[in-house]
Amino acid sequence: MTITKQLLIGGKDVPALSGRTTKDFNPYSGEVYATVAAAGPEDVKRAVDAADAAFEEWAALSPFARRAIFLRSADLLETRGEQVGHLMAQESGGTRPWAHFNVALAANILREVAAATTAPRGEVLSAEAEGVLGLAIREPLGVVAAFAPWNAPLILGVRAVAAPLAAGNTVVAKASEDAPIACGLLVADVLREAGLPDGVLNVITNDPAEAAQTAEALIADERVRAVNFTGSTTVGRKIGEQAGRLLKPAVLELGGKNSVIVLDDADLEHAVDAACFSAFMNAGQICMSADRILVHESLAAEFTRRFTAKAASLQAGDPSRPDTVIGPLISRHAAQRVAGLVHDAVGKGAKVLLGGTADGALYPATVLAEVPEDADLYREESFGPVCVIEAFGTDQRAIDRANDTENGLACGIITENATHGLVVARRIRSGVVHINDQSVADEPQAPFGGVKASGYGRFGGRWGIEAFSSARWVTLATQRAHYPF
Template sequence: MPLIRELLIGGTDVPAASGRTADDINPYTGEVYAAVAAAGREDVGLAVDAADKAFAEWAALAPFARRAIFLKAADLVEGKGEEVAELMAHEVGGTRPWAYFNVALAANMLREAAAAVTAPRGDVLSAQEEGALGLAVREPLGVVAAFAPWNAPVILGVRAVAAPLAAGNTVVLKPSEDAPIACGLFVADLLREAGLPDGVVNVVTNAPEDAAEIAEALISDPRVRAVNFTGSTSVGRLIGTHAAHHLKPAVLELGGKNAVIILDDADVDYAVDAVTFSVFMNAGQICMSGDRILVHESLADEFTRKFTAKVASLHTGDPAHPHTVVGPLVSVAAAQRVAGLVKDSVAKGATVLIGGGEPAGAVHPATVLTDVPKDAELYYAEVFGPVCVVEAFADDDTAVAVANDTENGLTCGVITENATHGLAVARRVRTGIVHINDQSVADEPHAPFGGVKTSGYGRFGGRWGIEAFSNTRWVTIAAQQAHYPF
């Protein structure tokens, strides 16, 4: 019997006004895991009502009281590892290691949010008038529209709300239709259990065919004062356009076409381990996944031989199996899309070093390609699956040119045993994030997280997240009466 979940509005679980529901499908079995309420415009309005009414009281709540809620939520999520593992396996085909990684990072994000609540905010300014005091004060914006994706559901569901709440805002959260519980309702349940007041977080789930309408209704509501979205570049363009039309600030963390550069002074065995993690963690369904592995020609043969052997050893299939590394993609359609990219590349001259072939349902084989030409769609498209391209380079200039040959600019890894060499290369790569002597996938809750170019703008994490979801207000205090010319 599938789970039944309703909308969360004003602290109450309620059905959609229309009574409609949407199916939440297990990608590995193809069975219906849950049925969730399918919201319409009326429900969006009610959710914003609730958030707007809760704003003043939440913003005025003592910082230490707000901090206590985040700290309790962090402790609670750490005790829910098994629940999260089961939920993510059913909703998105997540493996157990990936689920527990979600739990650990989400807990740390909540603790960072707790710290941000009581961190110093604002500046004391030099004033023009004698005896006057100037202040630049950070204040919450109001209601924030938050959009959370399915691929790292607990991490990104928590990230969608943590900084806005810590800054004193209230939130209406629209989770992905592919993980409405894990990246939406579960996060809200967690915060409710930790003592979050009613209406501070509201969750609006929807049917896939209604996604655009729900997003537009939420962003266009005049009581919504800011937007944050994590997801694909194509959808991010639409979200950013809506926000700009209504003159609302937005934080957009979008897709990546990420390179891992293995310099001639790298440790090959370490590089193999690092790249395998970068490419195949969560079956490549991470915005930071390594799509392009650029290897210095002096190491290319050894690296490729060892890397393909390691890839061949990866356990693939059932996400519930404790040894599975490459589980199913989020849907059969997603697996077919990835397979289509591989077929197109091969038809245009690419060589399959390992993998390829047809998916088994939503499970796509771990695949490594080489010699992918520029006219293949895969050369520039974000894979978002367990596929990478290995390419040799002769010098640093070539490696940097290839790494930058993309409209995206999210993250990059530069693997080397020489930090000076690595830094010199890293500074030339145009991404929002770069890791020297490490691969491309990393996230720390206190660090500024985000991309450049079509990978988005704005930053999550630490004080940057607070700044993104608050306004700077200039306040002056005159210690004596001023004199006026008339």
Template sequence: MSVHRDLLIGGRDVPAASERTTEDFDPYTGEVFATVAAAGAADAERAVGAADAAFAGWSATGPAARRRVFRRAADLLEARTDEAVALMAREVGATGPWARFNVGLAADFLRETAAAMSRPRGEVLATNEEGALSLALREPLGVVAAFAPWNAPLILGTRAVAAALGAGNTVVLKASEQAPVCGGLFVAGVLREAGLPDGVLNVLTNDPADAAGVAEALIADERVRAVNFTGSTDVGRIVGAHAARHLKPALLELGGKNAIVVLDDADVDHAVHAAAFGAFHNSGQICMSGDRILVHASLAAEFTEKLAAKAASLPAGDPREPATVIGPLISQTAARRVAGLVADAVERGAAVLAGGGEPAGAVYPATVLAGVPRDAALHREEAFGPVVSLAEFADDDEAVALAGDTDRGLTCGILTENGTHGLRVARRVRTGIVHVGDQSVADEPMAPFGGVGASGFGRFGGRWGLEAFSNTRWVTLATRQPHYPF
């Protein structure tokens, strides 16, 4: 039985101005999971108005009061873990371990934001004016337009709003069309229950056909002061262009074409387990997933054989089954896209070592390829599915060159049993994040998170997140009457 949810505007659940709705599907069964209000430009205007009206009160609220809301929200979120797990299974096809990780990290984001609220918010500056005091103060921007993706709905739905709210801004969140409930309305519901005042966080849900119009209306509204977008590089370019047109700062966390590098001093068995996790966790639908595994030639034969066997053994299917590792992709369309990338690579000369073939509905098996040529689409594009390609390298120089052969430098994993060797390689890899002795997927709320190049710009996490959604203002105080020349 499906549920229905309205928009959240000004603390009230309201239908779209047009009274239209849209359907939200269970990716595994293909059944309608929920219907949600289909917002349009008029609803975006209403939501921004509510956020703008709430800004003065929220920005003047002291850090202790804001901190209490965030800490209570973290506790409430963890108390609703079972509900969240069931919700994520139905709305985005999440397996239990992935859903529980979403709950834990989202709660940690809330707690880390709470901790950062009372950190120094400015500094005293040197000045040439005798007797004067010169200050640099960090102040909230105003209304922030936030865009959350579907692939880690609780983590990224929370991250889309937490730092902006923690810095004293108000937010209009446009939830993903494929995770409007768990990635938007559920997160907002937890914060509302925790005591977040009406209008401070507003949530828009929309039909996919209206996504561009709603986004453009939000960004163009003169009351919106900043944009926060997490999603694909292609859409991020469009959002960034709109923000630039209206001279608004934008934090863009986009895609990654990430490499996991297995150095010649790696433990092969550990490297196989680590690489399989980095490539296939959440069916490869993570911006940090390892699309490419680069293996030193001396280990390549053993590593390849063991990784292919491990991939072939991973159970795929119903995300509600505890044994399932490879759940469905977000839709049958997404599964067919991944199958098309694999077919194109094979047609151009790649070899399938495990998996491949056609999807079963939205489920695609863990797939390992070797010899993917440069002219294959998979060489350039994110797989965003349970597909990984293998390549050999002869030395560190070649490993660095292969790892850097992308414009989407988000993260990199370097598997080695020699930390100093791994660090030497890590310092040469051009990514926003690198993990020595580990694979490519990791996230902590206190660490700066973001990529380089077409992987976006700006940083989430800890004080970096609060700084991203605040403005530096110069204030001086003359302690005696200044002298003027005329």
């Protein structure tokens, strides 16, 4: 039976004014899973109307009251593990372990922003004049446009709205066309049930062919004061350009071309397990996934043998099966894109050690070696279960290869020598680096984000609150000043 979902505007589930709908497909079966409302510009305006109307009262609400809503929503979300597992398998091809990880981390993001709402905010400043108290007070911005992606739908759906809401803003969230329920409507349902007032969070869904014009209409509304986007670098550039022209601050978390570096003092078994997780979790559809495994030449042969054998054992197929590790990519088109990158690399001299053939939206674990610099895969993010193994002889060579990308999101360095690892880590140009761990890790209290073409701004803890608030200078004179005339 096909599910039907409406827009969420002003606390009510409403159809698009045009009455139009769009289809939400199951990537594994190719069948229609749900039908959702297809918003037009007039619906975007309605959603911003509702958010703008709700802003003053929400911003004035006690931080302790806001905190209680976020804490209740975290508890409620944790009760929905089975629902999320089914939803993610059907809507985005996520496996059960990935779905349950989404639930756990998303709940912790809500708890972290709950804590941040009542944390000290602002500073007491030194003042030049006698008898003056200076304050830097952080205040909400207004209506925030939030873009929620499909690949980690619950984590990133919650992250799209949690910090802006905690800072006292209201939000209009544009859910991904590929997972509109999991990354948008479900998140809103949980927050509504937890007591979020009407209009504070509004969710719009749209036809894939109208994604660009929907985003443009949302950002262009003069009442939208900031933008929060997680997605590809290509789309992020366009979002950032429009926000910049309109002088609206934007937090952009974009793509990665990430490496795991296995140093000569690494534990080989740990290195294989860590790199395999980094490359193939969620079929490589994570912004922090490892595209490159850089291995010291003294370990390279044995690492490659063990890594390829482990990757070959990973079951690919139906995401609803408990033994499936690699589910489908988000669409057949996505699988064909990955296949094209591999085909191009092989045509230019790369060697396939494992995998390399698409089956519908399924793409098995694939390992390549000797990928030349003129191959598209050398530069482009694979965003699929494909990784390249490359040997290096010196730390400098590994650092150079890890940094040879326009992106700079995450890196993992596997070593048993923390000092050695830290020396290498300090020279990696990325927003996140993990020593003696792989590249895919996220904790809600830590500053998360990239450098270079991986975006700017930070999520997590106080950094998220600061990203969606502004510092206002306020002075209080306790005695009258002397003026020269």
